Amino acid sequence: MAASVEITEVRVLEGPNLYFPRPAGKISLALPGYVDADSAVLQRIGGELHLRRRDPGAPGSTVRRQHVASLVERVVRIIARDAGISRLAVRVRQAGDGSLVVAFALRHRGRVALLTQALDEVLPTLLDGGDPAATLADAAHRVAQGDPGEQLRPLRPKMPVVAVTGTNGKTTTTRLIAHLGMTAGLKTGWSSTDGVLIQGELVEYGDYSGPAGARTALRDGVQFGVLETARGGMLLKGLGTAHNDVSVVTNVSADHLGQNGIDTVDQLAEVKAIITKVTKPNGWVVLNGDDPRVWAMRTTASAPVWCFSLDPESPSLREARDSGGRGITVDDGTIVVLVPGLAPEPLMSVLDVPMTLCGLSSHNLANALAGAAAALGAGIPRDAVIEGLRTFVPDAAHNAGRMNIYSLGLPDGGEVTVILDMAHNEGGLEALLRVARGLCEQGAHLVLGLGTGGDRTDEILRNLGEMAGRDADRVHIQHKAKYLRDRTMADLEAKLVEGLSRVGATSLSSSPTELEGLQALLADAHDGDVLAMMTHESRAQLHDWLLAQGGGEDSPEAVRHKVIRARGEHEAEDEIVALWQIDDPAERIAVGAKLRDRFPDDARVLYEYAGTFDSAGEEEQAVAAYDKALAAGLREPFHRRALIQKASTLRHLGRLEESQEILDDLAAAWPDNDAIALFRALTMHDRQLDAAALGDVLRRLVLRSTDPEVDRYRRSLTAFTDEVR
Numbered sequence: 120m121a122a123s124v125e126i127t128e129v130r131v132l133e134g135p136n137l138y139f140p141r142p143a144g145k146i147s148l149a150l151p152g153y154v155d156a157d158s159a160v161l162q163r164i165g166g167e168l169h170l171r172r173r174d175p176g177a178p179g180s181t182v183r184r185q186h187v188a189s190l191v192e193r194v195v196r197i198i199a200r201d202a203g204i205s206r207l208a209v210r211v212r213q214a215g216d217g218s219l220v221v222a223f224a225l226r227h228r229g230r231v232a233l234l235t236q237a238l239d240e241v242l243p244t245l246l247d248g249g250d251p252a253a254t255l256a257d258a259a260h261r262v263a264q265g266d267p268g269e270q271l272r273p274l275r276p277k278m279p280v281v282a283v284t285g286t287n288g289k290t291t292t293t294r295l296i297a298h299l300g301m302t303a304g305l306k307t308g309w310s311s312t313d314g315v316l317i318q319g320e321l322v323e324y325g326d327y328s329g330p331a332g333a334r335t336a337l338r339d340g341v342q343f344g345v346l347e348t349a350r351g352g353m354l355l356k357g358l359g360t361a362h363n364d365v366s367v368v369t370n371v372s373a374d375h376l377g378q379n380g381i382d383t384v385d386q387l388a389e390v391k392a393i394i395t396k397v398t399k400p401n402g403w404v405v406l407n408g409d410d411p412r413v414w415a416m417r418t419t420a421s422a423p424v425w426c427f428s429l430d431p432e433s434p435s436l437r438e439a440r441d442s443g444g445r446g447i448t449v450d451d452g453t454i455v456v457l458v459p460g461l462a463p464e465p466l467m468s469v470l471d472v473p474m475t476l477c478g479l480s481s482h483n484l485a486n487a488l489a490g491a492a493a494a495l496g497a498g499i500p501r502d503a504v505i506e507g508l509r510t511f512v513p514d515a516a517h518n519a520g521r522m523n524i525y526s527l528g529l530p531d532g533g534e535v536t537v538i539l540d541m542a543h544n545e546g547g548l549e550a551l552l553r554v555a556r557g558l559c560e561q562g563a564h565l566v567l568g569l570g571t572g573g574d575r576t577d578e579i580l581r582n583l584g585e586m587a588g589r590d591a592d593r594v595h596i597q598h599k600a601k602y603l604r605d606r607t608m609a610d611l612e613a614k615l616v617e618g619l620s621r622v623g624a625t626s627l628s629s630s631p632t633e634l635e636g637l638q639a640l641l642a643d644a645h646d647g648d649v650l651a652m653m654t655h656e657s658r659a660q661l662h663d664w665l666l667a668q669g670g671g672e673d674s675p676e677a678v679r680h681k682v683i684r685a686r687g688e689h690e691a692e693d694e695i696v697a698l699w700q701i702d703d704p705a706e707r708i709a710v711g712a713k714l715r716d717r718f719p720d721d722a723r724v725l726y727e728y729a730g731t732f733d734s735a736g737e738e739e740q741a742v743a744a745y746d747k748a749l750a751a752g753l754r755e756p757f758h759r760r761a762l763i764q765k766a767s768t769l770r771h772l773g774r775l776e777e778s779q780e781i782l783d784d785l786a787a788a789w790p791d792n793d794a795i796a797l798f799r800a801l802t803m804h805d806r807q808l809d810a811a812a813l814g815d816v817l818r819r820l821v822l823r824s825t826d827p828e829v830d831r832y833r834r835s836l837t838a839f840t841d842e843v844r
Contacts, residue, residue, distance in 0.1 A: 123242075129145070130144070130231075131144060133356055134330060137354065148219045164246070184213060192211040228270075230268070279364045283347050284394055290521065302503045303494075303507075307344070308335075308344050310345075312349065313520075337360070365496045366397075368405070403496030405425045452468055476557070480513075525537040537650045540554075543655060552651065558649045566648055568654075588620075593627055698727060711730075714727070729748055814840050
C-alpha cells in the first residue's frame with residue numbers, strides 16, 4: 120500500500136532560485152492520503168491548526184489540492200515559529216506530477232534536513248488523528264535543538280559579472296561577451312556547458328553552467344566574469360552568485376520540458392527570469408524584445424532594461440527607451456545603439472561581424488546584439504566592443520560547435536561545405552537549416568545529419584523529423600549514445616522517422632555514431648553540396664577528422680564568398696556587369712585582365728575574362744581561357760555556359776568534331792536546353808549534316824510547341840521530321 124505521505128525530493132538551493140532571491144530549502148511531497156481523505160478529516164485538522172481555508176473540497180479535486188497546500192504551509196510556519204525561526208518566508212506550489220513543493224528561505228544548510236524530518240513525522244500523525252498541539256510542539260523542539268549546519272553564503276563577486284541564460288544561443292553569447300572582455304584587456308573568466316575557461320585556457324572540462332562553474336570562473340585575479348546559467352543548475356542548486364551586474368536572456372522555447380517539475384514553456388520562462396531579479400539596480404537587464412516571454416520579464420526585473428531586437432521598428436525598443444532603458448538593433452545593415460534623447464549611434468556594419476555570416480545567420484545576429492549590449496552595459500569601452508565583434512570568428516577556436524564551417528575536397532573531385540553545429544532542439548535546427556540553405560548554390564543540395572538527445576519529448580522529436588524532411592534535400596540519421604537519456608536508439612529513431620513521414624520524407628541511412636554519420640553524408644555528397652551536422656557528443660572528433668582528411672575551416676572571407684555565390688552573385692558582381700558595358704573590345708580585355716589579376720584563382724572571373732577574348736574575335740586565346748576557367752572548378756550555370764561558348768568558338772576555328780563532341784555531351788545532360796540544341800545544329804550544319812540538324816530542331820519544335828495548329832498536326836509533323844532526321 121502506498122504511503123499517505125512521501126518525501127520525494129529534498130534540495131538545498133545555495134543561491135537565488137525559482138522561489139526566493141536568496142538561498143532556500145525545497146521539499147517535494149506526494150500526499151495521496153491528504154488528497155483522497157474524507158472531507159471531515161481535513162476539516163478537523165484545519166480547525167485544530169486554525170486554518171482560514173475551511174472547505175477542503177472533494178477528494179482529488181483542484182480545490183482539495185489547494186486546501187492541502189494551505190494546510191502544509193500552515194504546518195511549516197507553526198513548526199518554524201515554535202522552533203524560534205522568526206519570519207520564515209515560505210512558498211508552496213503544485214508540481215506538474217501532482218506533488219507539492221514546499222520552499223522556504225534559509226541561512227543554514229542543516230535546517231532543510233530538520234524541517235524535512237519534521238514534516239515526515241507530523242503530516243502522517245495529523246492524518247491518523249494524533250494530537251496536533253503535542254505533535255507540532257515535539258517537532259518544533261527537535262528542529263530548535265538540531266544542528267543548523269553551515270551558514271549558506273552565496274558568492275558575492277568583486278568584479279563585474281554578466282549572467283547569460285536562454286534556450287538557444289546562451290553558450291555563443293557567453294563566449295562572445297568573454298571575447299569582448301579580453302579584447303578590452305581584462306583578465307576574463309567564464310563558465311559554460313563546455314567547461315570553465317580563464318583567458319581562453321580551459322581549466323575545467325564538462326558542463327559547468329551551474330554554481331560550481333561560477334565559483335571556479337570567478338577566482339581571485341579575474342577582472343571580468345561571464346556565466347552561462349542553465350535551467351538545470353538554477354532548479355537543482357540555485358544561482359552561483361548572489362547578484363550580477365548585467366543579465367542576458369536570449370530567448371525561451373520548448374526544451375527539456377517534463378524535467379524537474381517544468382512542464383510548460385511559461386514555467387521555463389519563469390526559471391530563466393531568475394537571473395533578471397538579482398541584477399544590481401545600477402546594472403542592466405538585456406532582454407530579447409522579439410520574444411514575448413522574454414520581454415515580459417521586464418516587469419519583474421531589478422534593473423533598467425536594455426532591449427535587443429532585429430526589427431528597428433519594434434515597439435519593444437520604443438518601450439525600453441520610454442522607460443529610461445536602452446536599445447540595440449540593426450538599421451540598414453548597421454548595428455545601432457539607441458539611447459533616450461539621442462540620435463541612433465552607429466556601431467558597425469553587420470557585414471563586418473563574422474559570426475553573423477554576412478547576416479545570413481539571424482540567430483547569431485541576435486546573439487551579437489545581445490552580447491554587444493551586455494558588454495557596453497558592463498562598462499566595456501565602445502572601441503573594444505567593435506574590435507571584439509570584428510574578431511570573434513565562428514570557428515572551433517572561438518565558438519566550437521556553433522556554426523563551424525569547413526571546406527572538404529571529395530575523392531572524385533569537387534568540394535563540399537560541412538557545417539558542425541550543436542543544434543539540439545527545434546530552434547537550433549531551424550537556424551542550422553537556414554544557414555545551410557543560404558550556403559547552397561544553384562543546383563547544390565542540402566544534406567542533413569539529423570540527431571539529438573533522448574531527453575526531448577516524443578512530439579519534439581517528431582517535429583525535428585518533420586522540419587528535417589521539409590527543409591533538407593536529403594536526410595541521414597546519426598545517434599549520440601551518451602545522450603540517449605533512458606531511451607534506446609530504436610525508440611528515438613522511430614520518433615524522428617515518424618516526423619519525416621509527415622512530409623513524405625525518409626532517412627537514407629542510420630549511423631550509431633556521429634563520425635559514421637558524417638561519413639555517410641560524405642558518401643552521399645556531390646560537388647557543391649552543403650552537409651549540415653547536428654553534433655554534440657563527438658564535435659571535437661569530427662573537427663579533427665575533417666582536418667585529417669584535408670579539410671579546413673573557412674575564414675570569414677571564404678564564408679562571405681560562399682554566401683554571395685549562393686545568391687547567384689559574385690563579390691565583384693558590379694564590376695563584372697560594368698565590364699560588359701564597355702564597347703571597345705581592347706579596353707574590355709584590359710579591364711578583364713585587371714579583374715583576373717585581383718582574383719587569379721576565381722573560376723567565375725576566369726570565365727568572364729575568357730568571354731572578353733571571345734567577344735573580340737580572338738578565338739584561340741578564348742579557348743585557352745575557357746579551359747582555365749573550367750579547370751578552376753567553374754560551377755553551374757557558368758560551367759554549362761563556358762562549355763557552350765567554347766564549343767561555339769571551336770566551330771569558328773573549324774574544329775568541328777571537338778565542338779560537336781562537347782555539344783553532344785551537353786545535349787545528353789541538358790535535353791531541355793534550347794541554346795544547346797541551337798548551337799549543336801549550327802555545328803552540324805557546318806559539318807554538312809543539314810538533314811540531321813534540321814530534323815533535330817524541327818522535332819524539338821514539334822514536341823515543345825503549344826500552338827494549337829501544331830497540336831492539330833503533331834502526329835504528321837512528328838513523322839515528317841523523323842524522315843528528315
